[in-house]
Amino acid sequence: MTAAWHLEQHDSAINWQAGLNLGIVSRGGRSVLEHVSHRGPLRIQRPLLPEGAECPHFYILHPPGGMVSGDSLRLQVSVGEGSSVLLTTPSSGKFYRARNNGTLQVQHNRFSVAARASLEYLPQDTIAFEGCNARMITRIDMVTGARFCAWDLLCLGRPASGEGFERGRVDQHLDVWRDGRPLYIERNRFEGGDPLLTARWGLGDAGVSGTWLATLTLDRDQLDRLREDFADYPQLAFTQRHGLLIARYLGQHAEHARNSFIRLWQQLRPLINGRETCLPRIWTT
Numbered sequence: 001m002t003a004a005w006h007l008e009q010h011d012s013a014i015n016w017q018a019g020l021n022l023g024i025v026s027r028g029g030r031s032v033l034e035h036v037s038h039r040g041p042l043r044i045q046r047p048l049l050p051e052g053a054e055c056p057h058f059y060i061l062h063p064p065g066g067m068v069s070g071d072s073l074r075l076q077v078s079v080g081e082g083s084s085v086l087l088t089t090p091s092s093g094k095f096y097r098a099r100n101n102g103t104l105q106v107q108h109n110r111f112s113v114a115a116r117a118s119l120e121y122l123p124q125d126t127i128a129f130e131g132c133n134a135r136m137i138t139r140i141d142m143v144t145g146a147r148f149c150a151w152d153l154l155c156l157g158r159p160a161s162g163e164g165f166e167r168g169r170v171d172q173h174l175d176v177w178r179d180g181r182p183l184y185i186e187r188n189r190f191e192g193g194d195p196l197l198t199a200r201w202g203l204g205d206a207g208v209s210g211t212w213l214a215t216l217t218l219d220r221d222q223l224d225r226l227r228e229d230f231a232d233y234p235q236l237a238f239t240q241r242h243g244l245l246i247a248r249y250l251g252q253h254a255e256h257a258r259n260s261f262i263r264l265w266q267q268l269r270p271l272i273n274g275r276e277t278c279l280p281r282i283w284t285t
Contacts, residue, residue, distance in 0.1 A: 017072040018042040020060065025080035026117075031056055034080070042073055051278040055084040055118070059282055066094030069103035069133070076110045077119070079146075084118040084273065090282045092124045092155075092254070097131035098168070109138040113146040118273040122265065122280070125153040125208075125254045128170045130163050130192065137173040144179055146215070147273045151261050153210035155254045156190055156197070165207065167192040174211060176244065183242040186211060203250065206235075208257045212247035212264060214272050229267065233260050 018040030025034045030053040036044065041063045047056035062073065079085055095105050107126075113119045119140070128134055140148060152174055157165040172188040188209075196202035203209065217240060218226065230236050235251035247264055249257050266277040 017074065018062070019074040019076070020044065021076045022058070023078045023080070024056075024083045024085045026082035029054060031083040031085060033058075042075070048281070050281065051275065055086060055275060055278075057086045057088070057280050059280070060087060060089050060123070062089075062093070065091065066096050067105040067107070067134070068096050069099040069101075069105060072106040072108070074108045074110075077112070077121075079111070079113045079117040079119045081114040082116045083114075084275075086120040086122065086280065088121075088280045088282065089123040093126040095126065095128045095132035095134040095170070097129050098133035102133050105132060105134045107134070107136050111138075111140045111148070111150075113140065113142040113148055115143050115145040117146050118275075119146075119148040119150070120265075120273075121148070121150040122261075123151075123153075125155050125210075125258060127155045127158065127254075128165065128168065128190075130157055130165055130168055132168045132170065134169070135171045135173075139173075139175040139177070141177045142215075146178075149212075149214040149265060149269070149272050151210060151212040151265075153249070153254070153257055153261065154190075154208070156207045156209075159207060159252070165190070165192050165197065174213075176213060178243075184213065184244055184246070206250045206252055208249070208251050208254050210249040210257055210261065212249070212261050214245050214268065215243060216245040216268060216272050217243055218245060226267075230260075230264070233263075236260055236264070 020042040021037045023035040024031055033047060043061045045059045045061060047058060049056055111119055138152060140150060142148060157163045170190045174186040176184040198205050227238055235249050237248050239246050249260055251257055269275055269277055
Protein backbone atom coordinates (compact mmCIF):
# COMPACT_ATOMS: atom_id res chain seq x y z
CA MET A 1 0.00 0.00 0.00
CA THR A 2 1.17 3.51 -0.66
CA ALA A 3 0.53 6.40 1.67
CA ALA A 4 1.85 9.31 -0.34
CA TRP A 5 0.03 12.61 -0.14
CA HIS A 6 -1.44 14.04 -3.34
CA LEU A 7 -2.34 17.74 -3.23
CA GLU A 8 -5.34 18.52 -5.36
CA GLN A 9 -5.52 21.58 -7.52
CA HIS A 10 -7.75 23.39 -5.05
CA ASP A 11 -4.99 23.13 -2.43
CA SER A 12 -2.75 25.54 -4.35
CA ALA A 13 -4.14 28.43 -2.33
CA ILE A 14 -3.07 26.93 0.99
CA ASN A 15 -0.45 29.16 2.56
CA TRP A 16 0.34 27.30 5.78
CA GLN A 17 0.43 23.58 6.46
CA ALA A 18 1.03 21.25 9.40
CA GLY A 19 1.68 17.53 9.14
CA LEU A 20 2.39 14.53 11.34
CA ASN A 21 3.67 11.13 10.15
CA LEU A 22 3.73 8.14 12.51
CA GLY A 23 4.94 4.59 11.99
CA ILE A 24 4.08 1.91 14.58
CA VAL A 25 5.67 -1.56 14.45
CA SER A 26 5.64 -4.69 16.62
CA ARG A 27 8.86 -5.70 18.39
CA GLY A 28 8.99 -8.52 20.90
CA GLY A 29 5.27 -8.27 21.66
CA ARG A 30 5.47 -4.49 22.10
CA SER A 31 3.99 -1.89 19.77
CA VAL A 32 6.58 0.85 19.41
CA LEU A 33 6.87 4.11 17.53
CA GLU A 34 9.47 3.34 14.87
CA HIS A 35 9.44 6.76 13.29
CA VAL A 36 7.79 10.14 13.75
CA SER A 37 8.13 13.33 11.77
CA HIS A 38 6.16 16.55 11.91
CA ARG A 39 5.83 19.93 10.29
CA GLY A 40 4.23 22.87 12.01
CA PRO A 41 2.04 22.66 15.12
CA LEU A 42 0.84 19.07 14.89
CA ARG A 43 2.48 16.77 17.43
CA ILE A 44 1.98 13.79 19.73
CA GLN A 45 2.73 13.39 23.40
CA ARG A 46 4.98 10.55 24.49
CA PRO A 47 3.29 7.14 24.26
CA LEU A 48 1.00 6.39 27.19
CA LEU A 49 0.68 2.75 28.28
CA PRO A 50 -2.47 2.35 30.41
CA GLU A 51 -2.97 -1.15 29.01
CA GLY A 52 0.68 -2.07 28.60
CA ALA A 53 3.11 -1.81 25.73
CA GLU A 54 1.04 -4.05 23.46
CA CYS A 55 -1.33 -1.16 22.67
CA PRO A 56 0.03 2.36 23.34
CA HIS A 57 -2.24 5.40 23.40
CA PHE A 58 -1.22 8.51 21.48
CA TYR A 59 -2.81 11.95 21.81
CA ILE A 60 -2.76 14.04 18.63
CA LEU A 61 -2.06 17.64 19.63
CA HIS A 62 -2.87 20.75 17.60
CA PRO A 63 -1.91 23.65 19.90
CA PRO A 64 -3.72 26.38 17.90
CA GLY A 65 -6.95 24.50 18.63
CA GLY A 66 -8.67 25.37 15.37
CA MET A 67 -8.21 26.10 11.68
CA VAL A 68 -8.61 29.35 9.76
CA SER A 69 -8.62 29.98 6.01
CA GLY A 70 -5.59 28.49 4.30
CA ASP A 71 -4.73 26.07 7.11
CA SER A 72 -4.09 22.42 6.36
CA LEU A 73 -3.61 19.53 8.80
CA ARG A 74 -2.32 16.22 7.42
CA LEU A 75 -2.06 13.14 9.60
CA GLN A 76 -0.48 9.99 8.19
CA VAL A 77 -0.24 6.80 10.28
CA SER A 78 1.16 3.38 9.35
CA VAL A 79 0.32 0.48 11.68
CA GLY A 80 2.71 -2.37 10.98
CA GLU A 81 2.02 -6.10 11.01
CA GLY A 82 0.94 -7.39 14.42
CA SER A 83 1.05 -3.98 16.13
CA SER A 84 -1.75 -2.04 17.84
CA VAL A 85 -2.38 1.63 18.59
CA LEU A 86 -5.15 3.87 19.91
CA LEU A 87 -5.24 7.48 18.71
CA THR A 88 -7.41 10.24 20.12
CA THR A 89 -7.46 14.01 20.62
CA PRO A 90 -7.66 16.04 23.84
CA SER A 91 -10.38 18.43 22.64
CA SER A 92 -12.77 19.25 19.83
CA GLY A 93 -11.38 20.28 16.47
CA LYS A 94 -12.63 23.58 15.08
CA PHE A 95 -13.11 25.14 11.67
CA TYR A 96 -13.39 28.89 12.20
CA ARG A 97 -15.13 31.36 9.86
CA ALA A 98 -13.38 31.54 6.49
CA ARG A 99 -12.08 34.66 4.80
CA ASN A 100 -14.35 36.32 2.28
CA ASN A 101 -12.34 34.89 -0.62
CA GLY A 102 -13.45 31.41 0.43
CA THR A 103 -10.00 29.87 0.94
CA LEU A 104 -10.33 26.26 2.07
CA GLN A 105 -9.52 24.77 5.45
CA VAL A 106 -8.39 21.17 4.94
CA GLN A 107 -8.01 18.28 7.37
CA HIS A 108 -6.64 15.13 5.73
CA ASN A 109 -6.12 11.82 7.56
CA ARG A 110 -4.57 8.74 5.93
CA PHE A 111 -4.14 5.41 7.72
CA SER A 112 -2.63 2.13 6.57
CA VAL A 113 -3.19 -1.03 8.64
CA ALA A 114 -1.22 -4.22 8.02
CA ALA A 115 -2.14 -7.86 8.68
CA ARG A 116 -2.93 -8.72 12.32
CA ALA A 117 -2.61 -5.03 13.18
CA SER A 118 -5.21 -3.00 15.08
CA LEU A 119 -5.95 0.71 14.67
CA GLU A 120 -8.37 2.64 16.87
CA TYR A 121 -8.89 6.25 15.75
CA LEU A 122 -11.27 7.85 18.25
CA PRO A 123 -11.04 11.65 17.99
CA GLN A 124 -13.23 14.19 19.71
CA ASP A 125 -15.87 15.91 17.61
CA THR A 126 -15.19 18.63 15.02
CA ILE A 127 -17.10 21.93 15.28
CA ALA A 128 -17.83 23.79 12.04
CA PHE A 129 -18.33 27.48 12.87
CA GLU A 130 -20.81 29.42 10.81
CA GLY A 131 -19.13 30.75 7.68
CA CYS A 132 -16.34 28.15 7.52
CA ASN A 133 -15.21 26.56 4.25
CA ALA A 134 -13.91 23.17 5.31
CA ARG A 135 -12.92 19.90 3.73
CA MET A 136 -12.46 16.76 5.88
CA ILE A 137 -10.86 13.71 4.27
CA THR A 138 -10.23 10.40 6.03
CA ARG A 139 -9.05 7.27 4.27
CA ILE A 140 -8.24 3.90 5.84
CA ASP A 141 -6.32 1.35 3.77
CA MET A 142 -6.07 -2.15 5.23
CA VAL A 143 -5.22 -5.67 4.17
CA THR A 144 -6.91 -8.95 4.98
CA GLY A 145 -6.62 -9.67 8.69
CA ALA A 146 -6.30 -6.02 9.73
CA ARG A 147 -8.67 -4.61 12.36
CA PHE A 148 -9.84 -1.10 13.06
CA CYS A 149 -12.43 1.02 14.83
CA ALA A 150 -12.85 4.67 13.87
CA TRP A 151 -15.42 7.41 14.04
CA ASP A 152 -16.09 10.82 12.50
CA LEU A 153 -18.32 13.25 14.39
CA LEU A 154 -19.34 16.69 13.06
CA CYS A 155 -21.20 19.56 14.73
CA LEU A 156 -22.63 22.24 12.44
CA GLY A 157 -22.65 25.58 14.23
CA ARG A 158 -22.67 26.23 17.96
CA PRO A 159 -26.27 26.05 19.18
CA ALA A 160 -25.24 26.62 22.80
CA SER A 161 -23.85 30.01 21.73
CA GLY A 162 -26.89 30.82 19.62
CA GLU A 163 -25.06 30.17 16.36
CA GLY A 164 -26.53 28.03 13.62
CA PHE A 165 -25.14 27.20 10.21
CA GLU A 166 -26.80 29.66 7.86
CA ARG A 167 -23.55 30.32 5.98
CA GLY A 168 -20.54 28.17 5.16
CA ARG A 169 -19.73 24.77 3.73
CA VAL A 170 -18.29 21.45 4.93
CA ASP A 171 -17.29 18.64 2.58
CA GLN A 172 -16.72 15.24 4.17
CA HIS A 173 -14.93 12.29 2.58
CA LEU A 174 -14.70 8.98 4.47
CA ASP A 175 -13.23 5.96 2.68
CA VAL A 176 -12.33 2.43 3.79
CA TRP A 177 -10.39 0.14 1.43
CA ARG A 178 -9.25 -3.46 1.84
CA ASP A 179 -6.61 -5.04 -0.39
CA GLY A 180 -6.96 -2.18 -2.85
CA ARG A 181 -10.75 -2.45 -3.14
CA PRO A 182 -13.30 -0.02 -1.69
CA LEU A 183 -15.49 -1.24 1.17
CA TYR A 184 -17.11 2.00 2.27
CA ILE A 185 -17.28 5.37 0.50
CA GLU A 186 -19.12 8.27 2.11
CA ARG A 187 -19.48 11.78 0.72
CA ASN A 188 -21.34 14.59 2.45
CA ARG A 189 -21.67 18.25 1.56
CA PHE A 190 -23.32 20.54 4.07
CA GLU A 191 -23.98 24.10 2.90
CA GLY A 192 -25.38 26.82 5.11
CA GLY A 193 -29.00 27.55 4.36
CA ASP A 194 -29.44 24.40 2.25
CA PRO A 195 -32.89 22.77 2.74
CA LEU A 196 -30.99 19.52 3.39
CA LEU A 197 -30.14 20.83 6.86
CA THR A 198 -33.74 21.27 7.98
CA ALA A 199 -35.89 18.98 5.83
CA ARG A 200 -37.25 15.71 7.20
CA TRP A 201 -35.61 13.88 4.29
CA GLY A 202 -32.27 15.46 5.27
CA LEU A 203 -30.80 16.28 8.67
CA GLY A 204 -34.15 17.45 10.07
CA ASP A 205 -32.53 20.30 12.05
CA ALA A 206 -30.14 17.85 13.72
CA GLY A 207 -26.85 19.72 13.83
CA VAL A 208 -24.75 16.78 15.00
CA SER A 209 -24.01 13.84 12.72
CA GLY A 210 -21.49 11.05 12.83
CA THR A 211 -20.32 7.72 11.45
CA TRP A 212 -18.87 4.88 13.57
CA LEU A 213 -17.08 2.04 11.76
CA ALA A 214 -15.38 -1.19 12.82
CA THR A 215 -14.15 -4.43 11.26
CA LEU A 216 -16.82 -6.59 12.82
CA THR A 217 -19.55 -8.86 11.51
CA LEU A 218 -22.41 -9.84 13.83
CA ASP A 219 -24.90 -12.59 13.22
CA ARG A 220 -28.58 -11.72 13.14
CA ASP A 221 -29.15 -12.46 16.83
CA GLN A 222 -26.12 -10.41 17.89
CA LEU A 223 -27.21 -7.46 15.77
CA ASP A 224 -30.75 -7.66 17.17
CA ARG A 225 -29.36 -7.69 20.72
CA LEU A 226 -27.15 -4.70 19.93
CA ARG A 227 -30.14 -2.75 18.69
CA GLU A 228 -32.02 -3.70 21.86
CA ASP A 229 -29.08 -2.61 24.01
CA PHE A 230 -29.14 0.80 22.35
CA ALA A 231 -32.92 1.17 22.20
CA ASP A 232 -32.57 4.18 24.51
CA TYR A 233 -30.39 5.85 21.84
CA PRO A 234 -32.86 6.50 19.01
CA GLN A 235 -30.27 8.78 17.41
CA LEU A 236 -28.23 5.68 16.46
CA ALA A 237 -28.90 3.35 13.53
CA PHE A 238 -26.94 0.19 12.71
CA THR A 239 -26.12 -1.70 9.55
CA GLN A 240 -23.47 -4.09 8.21
CA ARG A 241 -21.72 -4.26 4.88
CA HIS A 242 -18.60 -5.94 3.49
CA GLY A 243 -17.33 -7.02 6.90
CA LEU A 244 -17.93 -3.64 8.54
CA LEU A 245 -20.31 -2.74 11.33
CA ILE A 246 -21.61 0.76 10.68
CA ALA A 247 -23.42 3.03 13.12
CA ARG A 248 -24.83 6.40 12.08
CA TYR A 249 -25.72 9.15 14.54
CA LEU A 250 -28.07 12.06 13.98
CA GLY A 251 -28.97 14.30 16.90
CA GLN A 252 -28.70 17.66 18.61
CA HIS A 253 -25.98 17.42 21.24
CA ALA A 254 -22.26 16.78 20.72
CA GLU A 255 -21.72 15.41 24.23
CA HIS A 256 -24.50 12.87 23.79
CA ALA A 257 -23.07 11.86 20.42
CA ARG A 258 -19.59 11.34 21.90
CA ASN A 259 -20.99 9.32 24.77
CA SER A 260 -23.00 7.18 22.33
CA PHE A 261 -19.93 6.35 20.28
CA ILE A 262 -17.83 5.69 23.37
CA ARG A 263 -20.44 3.37 24.86
CA LEU A 264 -20.64 1.47 21.57
CA TRP A 265 -16.84 1.15 21.42
CA GLN A 266 -16.71 -0.02 25.04
CA GLN A 267 -19.27 -2.73 24.44
CA LEU A 268 -17.80 -4.05 21.20
CA ARG A 269 -14.06 -3.60 21.66
CA PRO A 270 -13.50 -7.19 22.89
CA LEU A 271 -15.10 -8.44 19.67
CA ILE A 272 -13.16 -6.04 17.44
CA ASN A 273 -9.62 -6.63 18.67
CA GLY A 274 -9.87 -8.87 21.75
CA ARG A 275 -9.13 -6.08 24.24
CA GLU A 276 -11.14 -5.03 27.25
CA THR A 277 -12.21 -1.44 27.67
CA CYS A 278 -9.48 1.01 28.63
CA LEU A 279 -10.64 4.61 28.40
CA PRO A 280 -8.00 7.15 27.36
CA ARG A 281 -7.25 9.24 30.43
CA ILE A 282 -7.67 12.47 28.49
CA TRP A 283 -11.39 11.76 28.14
CA THR A 284 -11.92 12.13 31.89
CA THR A 285 -9.78 15.23 32.50
